Each structure stands twice: as structure tokens, then as C-alpha cells.
Amino acid sequence: MNQAAWDLACDNFLAHCGAEKGLAAASLNAAETDLKRLRTWVDAHTDAGPGQITDALLRDFLLTSAGDLVASSRARLLSTLRAFFKFLVSEGLAQVDPTVTLVAPKRGRKLPVILTVDQVGRLLDSVAGTRPADLRDRAMLEILYGCGCRVSELCGLDVTDLDLTEGTLLLRGKGRKQRLVPVGDPARVCAERYIAGGRPTLEGKAPTGALFLNQRGGRLSRVSVWNLIKRVGRETGLPAALSPHTLRHSYATHLLEGGADLRVVQELLGHADISTTEIYTHIDRAWLTTAWLEAHPRAK
Secondary structure (H helix, E strand, O other): OOHHHHHHHHHHHHHHHHHOOOOOHHHHHHHHHHHHHHHHHHHHHOOOOHHHOOHHHHHHHHHHHHOOOOHHHHHHHHHHHHHHHHHHHHOOOOOOOOOOOOOOOOOOOOOOOOOOHHHHHHHHHOOOOOOHHHHHHHHHHHHHHHHOOOHHHHHOOEHHHEEOOOOEEEEEOHHHOEEEEEOOHHHHHHHHHHHHHOHHHHOOOOOOOEOOEOOOOOEOOHHHHHHHHHHHHHHHOOOOOOOHHHHHHHHHHHHHHOOOOHHHHHHHHOOOOHHHHOHHHHHHHHHHHHHHHHHOOOOO
């Protein structure tokens, strides 16, 4: 296999995705993983360079990979290939895009795990300590649910992104897009307590602008937030599939249940396409059905 040509093509594509498309680190890592999978397969089956890959070769590759990947990973792999070969054609590194004849399999939409308002309250109230880490954890949970942010957005927050006077939070989402979201009183109060009584203790000798700090004074990681929610959820007896994104899903669903417009929810979540937000209308309808079954005298 022409290793030099593949190195050039892959490196240029990943640089393009990071610098020009503004993909997050996790998305870049996923794309790199997909390209490595393709290169390993090509190395074992042909000596073709990136500009010599045909649609027939790609079909064989995708069929071979299908058995090792779940549906979402297969869809992501195809998406990476489409973007990669489109880039190669635009850069003159390939004459033909071999993905144009590939048809993506239809994917069923899996409804996410949603907590009820009561369950969210139990989760938040279970973190009620006064230690610096407790104040931090309560503030994080309140902001995750109260602002509907992604865990990467939460961990990327700086102190200056939170305006306690105006009650707003500046979030940096996918593609480095920024949005300003409102912060409710419960989240604002908890954030004030943490900033005044928890963060100064956690901050080390080398000050950082990060809002949420770990025990060593550095920026808190996404893994730490995941572990916190898993632990608190387990202790509270909530669904085992609980994750930081569960609070984001619950935030959106509860907004729609409360009468918020879908376009407003789209803006608050930072979705580029409203079709992404529309999944919550399915959840909302499911909630309405449940409420009907429980309340209407002729439902059973």
C-alpha cells in the first residue's frame, strides 16, 4: 500500500476537520479511528492508494466491518468515508468520489433515557454536602439540567462564561459555535455557593480560569462528570443507563412538556438542524400517551 499517499491524505483531512470545520476532539478521534480501520483493511486486500479506491472496494470493506460494529458506528463510519473522499476530490487527491453510489442503511431512532421531574429533583437533592467537592458537584448537576449543556461544554466552561448578575451562561458547542443560555435561580444559587466557598479551596498554586476544578486544581474531565452521575444515580436508585446526556435530554423534554416552542428548544440546545431536536417531540408524544393512559376513564 502507498503509505506516503495515505499519510498525506489522512493528515490533511484531519487537519481540515479540526481547523476549518472545527470538529471537537472526540469527533476527530472517531474520524481517525474510522480511517485507520479503512487503511488496515486496504493494506490487507489491495495496494491501492487513497485516490484509487473504488465503490466496489468500499462495499467490500463496509460489509466486512459490519459484523464488528453496532448500527450507530456503521453509520458514523460511512459518514467519515463520505467526508474523506469528498475532501480528496476537492483537493485534487482523487478524481472520483467512490461513496456517491453507496446507500446508507436506514436507522431506527432510539428514544433516549428521560428522567421525570421528580427523578431529577431526587438526583439533585442527593448532593447536599458542604465540602468543596460537594458544592462543585451540586453546581455542575444544576447547570447540566438547568442549562441543557453537553458534558464537553460543561467541562470547557471558564469562570468568566458565567454571568451571575444577568443570569446567563456562555456555551461553546460543536464546531466552536457559541450560544448564550439563561441560568435559573437554583443553578445560580448553587454556582454562587461553589464559587465563593468551594472553588477557592480546590484551586491550586497555579490558578486556572476553568470554572469546575478537580482535586488538583486543574480543569475537571468529562470522565469525572460521568463517574459522578453514575455514582449518584446508583445511590438514588435511578436508571442504570444514566449519563450526563440524560440531564440534557430531560431538560429538552421538560421544556416541551411545559409548552416551549420547538425552535426555542433547538436554539437552547445548540442544534444546527431542527431535525435533531424533533426527536424530543416523539418523547413528548410518548409522555402524552402515558398521561392519557393513567388519567382517562376510557383508556383501559
